[in-house]
Amino acid sequence: MVDNALTTMQRQVLDRIGGEAVFIVFASNGVASDAYFVSKAPVRGFEKLVRGKNPVFVVNAVMRICGICHAAHGIASTEAFEDAMGISPPRNGRLLREAIGLINRIQSHLLHLTLLLPDIYPRDELLGFTVKTIKLYNKATELLGILGGAPTHPPYLVIGGVAKTPSDKVIVKITDELEKFNEEFVALREDVERKALESPRIKPLLEKEYYPEMLATHLFYGDRFNINPSKIRVVRYEEYRGGNLPKEAEENTSMIALYEDRIVEVGPRARLSIYKGFDGKTLWDLQLARFMEVEIDVLQINRLLERIDPHDESSTKLLTYRPGKGLGVYEAPRGILIHRVELDDNGRVSDYKIIVPTMFNIPHMEIGVKGLPSSIADLVPRIYDPCIPCATHVVEVDKNE
Amino acid sequence: MSKPTILIYDLGGCEGCPLSIMRVYPQLINIADVYTKCLGKVDLDREYDYAVVTGPICINSPKHVEELKKIRKNSRVLIAYGSCASVGGIILYARGGQEPRPEHRVYAPISRVVRVDYAIPGCPPAPQMLISLLNCIRRGKGYFLDLFRAVALNPKLSGFDLMDEVVLNGLCVGCGACVLSCPTNALQMIDNRPDLIPEKCIRCGTCTVRCPRFSQILIQRSRLLQKASSLSRISGV
Amino acid sequence: MAYQPVVIDPENPLGYYTGIYLAQTADERVKRKLGPDYKGGGAVTSILLYLVEHGVVDAVVVARRKKGLYGETIIAKTPEEILEATGPKWSIVPYTLGLREKLTSMDVGRVAFVGLPCQAQFLRQVKMFPLMESDFSKKIYLIISLFCMGTxxxxxxxxxxxxxxxxxxxxxxxxxxxxxxxxxxxxxxxxxxxxxxxxxxLQHGCLTCPDYTGLFADLSAGKALKPGFTLLITRTKLADKIVREASNTGYLKLSEPDEESLKIVIEKAREKIMRSYKYLSTVL
Incomplete structure (x- = not known):
């Protein structure tokens, strides 16, 4: 923080993001020189909340950490429990789970687009496009209702697989719907991309290059063998920033996650960079990556559905209640999501840890904004799509791990 | 006549409820002027006809308590929307002690802090719910409005309470409404009576307001409560 | 939504309604099925046949007696299935998880539900105030409640x-x-x-129930005092239209309700409300 006469401080309550946060930006002559991203949502403490509970309860509980990436939490959690119990879902269950996760990802990306539209479209066109995007979002939402049992917090995600196998008819219906969805989405995407080029607020993002180290474990699902969780360190915000913080930043309700003590970017761009050779370097490329993901995810869902056998079970009905440790790594819409569980002698949860993608990405929002006009500073967090409900429910991972 | 104004505000829940509301945004804008953080800035200092509050209130967060009080003061009708805001839901299990804010210990339905006009359980309620509710409030009476008002006065509602008040009390007739009202399939019919699978109940309260018996008990009980409170006002207690 | 809010009031025990009819089946199949001794009017079955045969609904959810007093809920799509479920019910047949699964996976759009007043209340709430995203609100087309003094x-x-x-x-x-x-x-x-x-x-819970006719339904039906007739109470425009259409197309014969039948049903409805107040006061 530079303290001289030219430096101004701007405190902005962020709207149009998932959750409650304040962005404090220091600027010299209207150009951002430093920033602090401060989560304001209260800490609900899900890791503490689930201690002593039955795993079945915990999956339902952690899905309610977040109303945006509910399925992602459900999947990471079921993976962790299965790992701890030494069971694994049948083929159908794996395929369905991946499909449910991807629909959730599409849902999330479309929701984010809705939040972003006011930065792209002029006032007179905004309402029409917002309604259009929401309608498309509703389509994805309906699909999750069919495959997952509900559009929010899908109850079919259970330990051991997915509770219900869709019938032939349902699979055909979803495939048809996806095709229609894709047509509409491609049209919308083209329009948004074109309009973005004209938007004075988006323009600086198109030009600003910011491309930190990327981290991802899988293109579609998540792979616990592609990451070493012991290299992740979760620290308090003050500890990460150090030095002289603005008073409000000390009240931050989110933590920061580091990989091998370095900051890394996770999320759509990281996944595409690592597994698809995507090399967009600008901040706007974060959004383009999201668009690309929706399209390849639709294809992947179709591939997954094709392989489902409607006459086969989708879950192993056998849960083993025993002591154990488990790890679930999943590529949530916003990036790497990690659930770790320890079960006691009765198979109940004795310890639970969650690391969410927003904890990795907060540093980039603060660094990425440097050099941009402070008038559009709020766009940088928004383009990174933070998820505060998730980020405020994490606990410090033991330092000796 | 100009459209009524409606504020949609999340106090620190999972955001599932405001997002479910967003799905009916295309319809909602036809009947109200909508103010939500999802689509732009909101101003808590201005007055609203309706305020729809989602998420639980963290008793240990003065900022959120202040905000809630301000919303109450500035709104004509306050609606606690979704399980966390109306009955507490999953977050009642919170026990605090978590980094980085271990002092955030106790969460409660918002009716524990301010007067609430209508409380709607559901995790989350289906999008259409809000539209129906606003239409009904305009008409001003009816069993279901009484019911949602009663929930605001008596927020202790969950699958466990359904069991205690109705099933174990011998009042259940076995209609099956509750099993069709559980988002986690925590209720099953055994010998024509619902039975709770305790580890699946997330305390969303949906089954209780769907139960014909419990809903009636709630309404009658809230009448007694209101009578008692008006009596105590008269006698200056 | 053209739906009148429900107010339970002993002064007005039948609640809001648009019409009251004395009805009798005009359908030979229903008459044959019920037999000469049957004292009811068979109007509900006839209306259901009309709804399905004229394509007004895709299916009806009714309780069918399995054996003795036991029953099961079925989703009937054909006249045969409906006829099989006809007749009075003496116990409540619970809605179960299977019902939702069948309704959501089956290719049915509009469904008519026949149930008891408590189930009608549940269905009305699902339709008007969907508290769950997985509610089948859109499929509920018509709610028919049977008069019920208790099960x-x-x-x-x-x-x-x-x-x-x-x-x-x-x-x-x-x-x-x-x-x-x-x-x-x-x-x-x-x-x-x-x-x-x-x-x-009787079930204890029924003693605290104030609803005899099914105040939350679109259409309430029960035995009239006059043997061989059903008393129909329509509570919405939709129900009224359906009853008239069923009559116009030869499924039903409609007439004005006789005063005695009307008196009895009002009396019973009031009795049930008062009974519920009495018993409810012991459990509050």
Whole structure:
């Protein structure tokens, strides 16, 4: 923080993001020189909340950490429990789970687009496009209702697989719907991309290059063998920033996650960079990556559905209640999501840890904004799509791990 | 006549409820002027006809308590929307002690802090719910409005309470409404009576307001409560 | 939504309604199925046949008696299935998880539901105030409630018949009501049980229920005092239209309600409200 006469401080309550946060930006002559991203949502403490509970309860509980990436939490959690119990879902269950996760990802990306539209479209066109995007979002939402049992917090995600196998008819219906969805989405995407080029607020993002180290474990699902969780360190915000913080930043309700003590970017761009050779370097490329993901995810869902056998079970009905440790790594819409569980002698949860993608990405929002006009500073967090409900429910991972 | 104004505000829940509301945004804008953080800035200092509050209130967060009080003061009708805001839901299990804010210990339905006009359980309620509710409030009476008002006065509602008040009390007739009202399939019919699978109940309260018996008990009980409170006002207690 | 809010009021025990009719089936199949001794009017079955055969709804959800007092909920799509479910019900047939699954996976758009007042209340709430995203609100087209003074606790009642009359549950073929008596037909003959004696076996929960006619339904139906007739109460424009159409297309014969039938139903409805107040006050 530079303290001289030219430096101004701007405190902005962020709207149009998932959750409650304040962005404090220091600027010299209207150009951002430093920033602090401060989560304001209260800490609900899900890791503490689930201690002593039955795993079945915990999956339902952690899905309610977040109303945006509910399925992602459900999947990471079921993976962790299965790992701890030494069971694994049948083929159908794996395929369905991946499909449910991807629909959730599409849902999330479309929701984010809705939040972003006011930065792209002029006032007179905004309402029409917002309604259009929401309608498309509703389509994805309906699909999750069919495959997952509900559009929010899908109850079919259970330990051991997915509770219900869709019938032939349902699979055909979803495939048809996806095709229609894709047509509409491609049209919308083209329009948004074109309009973005004209938007004075988006323009600086198109030009600003910011491309930190990327981290991802899988293109579609998540792979616990592609990451070493012991290299992740979760620290308090003050500890990460150090030095002289603005008073409000000390009240931050989110933590920061580091990989091998370095900051890394996770999320759509990281996944595409690592597994698809995507090399967009600008901040706007974060959004383009999201668009690309929706399209390849639709294809992947179709591939997954094709392989489902409607006459086969989708879950192993056998849960083993025993002591154990488990790890679930999943590529949530916003990036790497990690659930770790320890079960006691009765198979109940004795310890639970969650690391969410927003904890990795907060540093980039603060660094990425440097050099941009402070008038559009709020766009940088928004383009990174933070998820505060998730980020405020994490606990410090033991330092000796 | 100009459209009524409606504020949609999340106090620190999972955001599932405001997002479910967003799905009916295309319809909602036809009947109200909508103010939500999802689509732009909101101003808590201005007055609203309706305020729809989602998420639980963290008793240990003065900022959120202040905000809630301000919303109450500035709104004509306050609606606690979704399980966390109306009955507490999953977050009642919170026990605090978590980094980085271990002092955030106790969460409660918002009716524990301010007067609430209508409380709607559901995790989350289906999008259409809000539209129906606003239409009904305009008409001003009816069993279901009484019911949602009663929930605001008596927020202790969950699958466990359904069991205690109705099933174990011998009042259940076995209609099956509750099993069709559980988002986690925590209720099953055994010998024509619902039975709770305790580890699946997330305390969303949906089954209780769907139960014909419990809903009636709630309404009658809230009448007694209101009578008692008006009596105590008269006698200056 | 053109729906009148429900107010439960002993001064106005029938609640809001648009019309009251005395109805009698005009459908030969229903008459044949019910037989000459049947004292009801068969109007509900006839209306359901009209709804399905004229494509107004894709399916109806009704309770069918399996054996004795036991029943099951079925989703009927054909006239045959509907006819099979006709007749009075003596116990409540619970809605179960299977119902939602079937409704959501089956290719049905509009569904008519026949249930008891408590189930009508549930369905109305699902339709108007969907508290769950997985609610089948859009599929609920018409809610029909049967008049209900209370339902039997099945095991208790069956045991009573067995002990007092030596008729085992498997032997029961049919139960009907005749004046102050329940007539239980069984394989070896029939027995007559004073209603007073049977009341002991009502479910406790029913004693706190204030709804006799089904105030939350679109259409309420129950036996009229006049033998061979059904009393229909329409509560919405939609129900009114359906009843008239069923009559115009030859499924039903409609007439003005007689004063006695009307008086009785009002009396019973008021009685049930007062009874519920009495019992409810003990559990608050």
């Amino acid at each position: 039997f606790a099945v095991e208790s009642f069956l045991n009573y018949i067995k002990k007092s009359y030596h008729v085992s549950p498997d032997e029961i073929e049919n139960i009907s009501i005749n004046g102050d008596e329940l007539v239980v037909k069984h394989v070896r003959g029939e027995i007559r049980i004073p209603i007073r004696d049977a009341l002991f076996h």
